[in-house]
Amino acid sequence: MEIVESIILILSLLIIANIISHYFVSIPPSLLQIAAGVLAALFMHVRVSVDTDWFLLAFIAPILFNDGNNFPKRELWKLKGPILGNAIVLVIISTLVGGVFVKFLIPSLPWATAFTLVAVLSPTDPIAVQSIAKKAHIPDKLMHLISGESLINDASGLICFKYGVAATVTGAFSLQNATIDFFHISIVxxxxxxxxxxxxxxxxxxxxxxxVDDSILHAIIQIILPFIIYYVAEDIFDVSGVVAVVIAGILNITSSRNISSFTPEIRLVTSRTWDLVVYVLNGIVFVLLGIEIPFAMEELVHNDNINTFYATILAFIIWIMLVVIRFVWSYIYTTFSNNGAGKVTIWSKTRLYDCLMSGISGVRGAVTMVAALSIPMTIKGGAPFPSRTLLLFVASAVIVFSLLGATIIIPLLTKSSAPVAYRGNTFMSDKDDMDNDDDDDDEDITPIEFTQKEANRLVLEKTIKKLRNEMDDGVPAVYSSVIAEYLYDIRNMGVRNTNTQVITRQISKRRVKGKKDAELWDICFNCELDAVEELYTNHDISDDSYDVATRKIAKYKKEIVHRRYNSTVEFFYNYFRRTFQQIRRWIYRSVKYDDIKQMNQDSIKISIAGAKKALEKLQELNESEHEEFTDNLIYIFQRHYEDRLELLEGRYRGRSPQFSSDRMALEIKALSYQRAFVQDMLEQGKVSKATANELRQNINYSEEVINMDVD
Known part of the structure; x- marks a missing residue:
C-alpha cells in the first residue's frame, strides 16, 4: 500500500509543478519539480528509497530508448566525432583533471574518492536541458551534440564511477582491467x-x-521494448543495458525508416503513448531528485566534521570547474577539427560563445543522483565510506547549480525570451475535432448505399481527380508524388478484398501484388537488360559491372515469375536477406572503398539508362492504351522510375526542403478535399453518420501524422 500511496503522491506533485510552470514560464519545469520534491520531503516527511538497478530499468532505460529513437540519424552520423569525443574522451579527462582539482580542494579526501566524485558528475543529462532549450533557443547543432553525447556518456561515466568506488572500497585499481571492461560491456x-x-x-x-495492425498492441510492444532489452543486457549478458537501449532506440524501425509499413493510426497512437510515458517519467525523476536533496543536506548538517556553508561553496566551485573543463575541451576540439584548409584559427568570437554555451549546457541530472545514492555505506574491513555524506551533498548541489546556471546564463547568451516548452506537451498542435458524435438517438436510419471501404475508395478517386485538375497550376512533381500515393491506396484496397494482409504504399520488385504487376515488371526488366547490353556494347561499363547487373536483373525476373514461397517463409527470407545485404554492403564499403568506386559509377550509369528505357516503354504502353494494364498501374510504375531517375541524377526533389514543404501543404489540402467529399456523401444519404465519422477519423489520423513529421 505504501508503494501505491507514494506513486499517487509523486504524480500529484508532478501535476502541481507542471501546472505552476504554465504561470511561471521563465522557470524550467524541472526546477519546479525538484522544488515540489524538496517541499514534500521537508513538510510531509516523504522518503523514497531509490535503488540503482530498478531506477535505471524503470526510468533511464525507456527515456534513453526514446531519445535514441527520436534522434536525427543524419545529425548523429554527421556529429559522430564530437559526440564520441564528448561522451568518452571528455568524461575521462573530466574524471582525471577534476579528481586532481578536488583532491587539491579537499586534501583529506582519498584519491580514489576524489575521482569517484568527479566521475559521478561527468554524465550530462539532456532531460534537464530540454526544458531550457526552447526558451533559450539553443542552436540545433549544439542541442544535437548535447543529446547525442548523453546517449553514450551515461555508460562511460558510470564505468568510471564503478571503478572509482571499487578502488575506494578495496584499495586496489587496475587500469588494464578497467579498459578491457569498458570496451567489453560497451561493445557487447x-x-x-x-x-x-x-x-x-x-x-x-x-x-x-x-x-495484425492493432494500434494499441503495437504501442504496448514499443513501450515494453526498452525494459526487456535493458534487462537482458544487464542480467543475462552482464553488459551495459544503457548502451543496449540507446543502440536499440537508434535502430528502431519507427525512426523514419520503413515507417510506411505502419498505418497512420499506429504511428499516431504510438507517438502519443510515448509522449505520455516520457512526460511522466521525466517529471518523476526530478521529483525524486528533489525528495532526496533534503536528506542529503540533513546528513551534512548533522555532521560535525563538515561545514555546510563550506560544502555549498565547494559544490559551486566544482560546478565551475566542470564548466571550464567542458569549455576548454570544446574550444580546443573545434579549433583543430574545423581546419579544412589546414589553417588553424586560434581566436574566434563566435566559437567562444558556442563553446561557452556548450560548457554551461552540460546540465547534470538523474544519472548523477542515482549513482551518488548507490555509493556503499562501508568499505573493505567495515569502515565507513570516506566522506560519503559530502559526496552525496556535493552531487545534489552541483545538479541544482547546473540547472540554475543554464536557466539564467543561456538565455542571456542567446538573447532569447521565448516561453519555456517542456518535452511531451509541445509535441504538436492540438488535434482537430475528430467529430466523434456518440449520440445514438440521432443515428441515421436512411438505407446505406456505400460501405466504408466503398466510400473511402470513392473519396480517394474524387480527390485524385481534383488534384489532377489543379496540376497545371501547381508544381507537377509535387502533385505527381501525392497522386501516386493515393493511387497506391486505391490499388491496395483492391488487394485487401482478397488478402487480409496489410499492404504497404510502395511499388517494389520484391512486393508483387498480382499477375499484371509481374507482367509489367517483366517488361521493365527487359528494358533494363536492353540498356545494359547497349552500354556494354559501347564499352561504357566494365565486364564485372555487366555481369553483376545482368545477374541481378535475371534474379529479380526469376523471383517474380517463379514465386512459390509460403507468405511467412517469404517474409522472413526477405528480412534476413535484406539484413545480410546491408551488413555486407557496409563492411565492403568500409574496407574496399577504392575497389568499388568504378563499379559504383557503372552501377549508376546502368540504373539511369535502365530507368530511361523503362520510362520510354511505359509511355508507349500508356499512349497505346493497352487493355491488359490499367492507367493507374502504369502511372505508379512511371512514378517509381521517375523517382529513381531523379535520385540517381542528383536532382531528387523529395529531399529538397522546398519540395517537402510544398508536398506537405498539398497533402493537407488534399485531406481538406476528402473531408468535403465525406460531408457531401453524408448530406446525400450515401453513407451513414457512423461511416462518415470513421472516414473523418482516418483523415484526422493522417493529418496528425503529417503534423508529427513537421515537429
Missing amino acids: GALVGAVMIWIFNGIRLYLINQG
Missing part, C-alpha cells in the same frame, strides 16, 4: 541492443504483414 552491450531490436523489428513487421 551495443551488439545485444542491435540484435534484440532487429528481432523485435522483424516480429512487428511480420505482424503488420499478417494483418
Whole structure:
C-alpha cells in the first residue's frame, strides 16, 4: 500500500509543478519539480528509497530508448566525432583533471574518492536541458551534440564511477582491467541492443504483414521494448543495458525508416503513448531528485566534521570547474577539427560563445543522483565510506547549480525570451475535432448505399481527380508524388478484398501484388537488360559491372515469375536477406572503398539508362492504351522510375526542403478535399453518420501524422 500511496503522491506533485510552470514560464519545469520534491520531503516527511538497478530499468532505460529513437540519424552520423569525443574522451579527462582539482580542494579526501566524485558528475543529462532549450533557443547543432553525447556518456561515466568506488572500497585499481571492461560491456552491450531490436523489428513487421495492425498492441510492444532489452543486457549478458537501449532506440524501425509499413493510426497512437510515458517519467525523476536533496543536506548538517556553508561553496566551485573543463575541451576540439584548409584559427568570437554555451549546457541530472545514492555505506574491513555524506551533498548541489546556471546564463547568451516548452506537451498542435458524435438517438436510419471501404475508395478517386485538375497550376512533381500515393491506396484496397494482409504504399520488385504487376515488371526488366547490353556494347561499363547487373536483373525476373514461397517463409527470407545485404554492403564499403568506386559509377550509369528505357516503354504502353494494364498501374510504375531517375541524377526533389514543404501543404489540402467529399456523401444519404465519422477519423489520423513529421 505504501508503494501505491507514494506513486499517487509523486504524480500529484508532478501535476502541481507542471501546472505552476504554465504561470511561471521563465522557470524550467524541472526546477519546479525538484522544488515540489524538496517541499514534500521537508513538510510531509516523504522518503523514497531509490535503488540503482530498478531506477535505471524503470526510468533511464525507456527515456534513453526514446531519445535514441527520436534522434536525427543524419545529425548523429554527421556529429559522430564530437559526440564520441564528448561522451568518452571528455568524461575521462573530466574524471582525471577534476579528481586532481578536488583532491587539491579537499586534501583529506582519498584519491580514489576524489575521482569517484568527479566521475559521478561527468554524465550530462539532456532531460534537464530540454526544458531550457526552447526558451533559450539553443542552436540545433549544439542541442544535437548535447543529446547525442548523453546517449553514450551515461555508460562511460558510470564505468568510471564503478571503478572509482571499487578502488575506494578495496584499495586496489587496475587500469588494464578497467579498459578491457569498458570496451567489453560497451561493445557487447551495443551488439545485444542491435540484435534484440532487429528481432523485435522483424516480429512487428511480420505482424503488420499478417494483418495484425492493432494500434494499441503495437504501442504496448514499443513501450515494453526498452525494459526487456535493458534487462537482458544487464542480467543475462552482464553488459551495459544503457548502451543496449540507446543502440536499440537508434535502430528502431519507427525512426523514419520503413515507417510506411505502419498505418497512420499506429504511428499516431504510438507517438502519443510515448509522449505520455516520457512526460511522466521525466517529471518523476526530478521529483525524486528533489525528495532526496533534503536528506542529503540533513546528513551534512548533522555532521560535525563538515561545514555546510563550506560544502555549498565547494559544490559551486566544482560546478565551475566542470564548466571550464567542458569549455576548454570544446574550444580546443573545434579549433583543430574545423581546419579544412589546414589553417588553424586560434581566436574566434563566435566559437567562444558556442563553446561557452556548450560548457554551461552540460546540465547534470538523474544519472548523477542515482549513482551518488548507490555509493556503499562501508568499505573493505567495515569502515565507513570516506566522506560519503559530502559526496552525496556535493552531487545534489552541483545538479541544482547546473540547472540554475543554464536557466539564467543561456538565455542571456542567446538573447532569447521565448516561453519555456517542456518535452511531451509541445509535441504538436492540438488535434482537430475528430467529430466523434456518440449520440445514438440521432443515428441515421436512411438505407446505406456505400460501405466504408466503398466510400473511402470513392473519396480517394474524387480527390485524385481534383488534384489532377489543379496540376497545371501547381508544381507537377509535387502533385505527381501525392497522386501516386493515393493511387497506391486505391490499388491496395483492391488487394485487401482478397488478402487480409496489410499492404504497404510502395511499388517494389520484391512486393508483387498480382499477375499484371509481374507482367509489367517483366517488361521493365527487359528494358533494363536492353540498356545494359547497349552500354556494354559501347564499352561504357566494365565486364564485372555487366555481369553483376545482368545477374541481378535475371534474379529479380526469376523471383517474380517463379514465386512459390509460403507468405511467412517469404517474409522472413526477405528480412534476413535484406539484413545480410546491408551488413555486407557496409563492411565492403568500409574496407574496399577504392575497389568499388568504378563499379559504383557503372552501377549508376546502368540504373539511369535502365530507368530511361523503362520510362520510354511505359509511355508507349500508356499512349497505346493497352487493355491488359490499367492507367493507374502504369502511372505508379512511371512514378517509381521517375523517382529513381531523379535520385540517381542528383536532382531528387523529395529531399529538397522546398519540395517537402510544398508536398506537405498539398497533402493537407488534399485531406481538406476528402473531408468535403465525406460531408457531401453524408448530406446525400450515401453513407451513414457512423461511416462518415470513421472516414473523418482516418483523415484526422493522417493529418496528425503529417503534423508529427513537421515537429
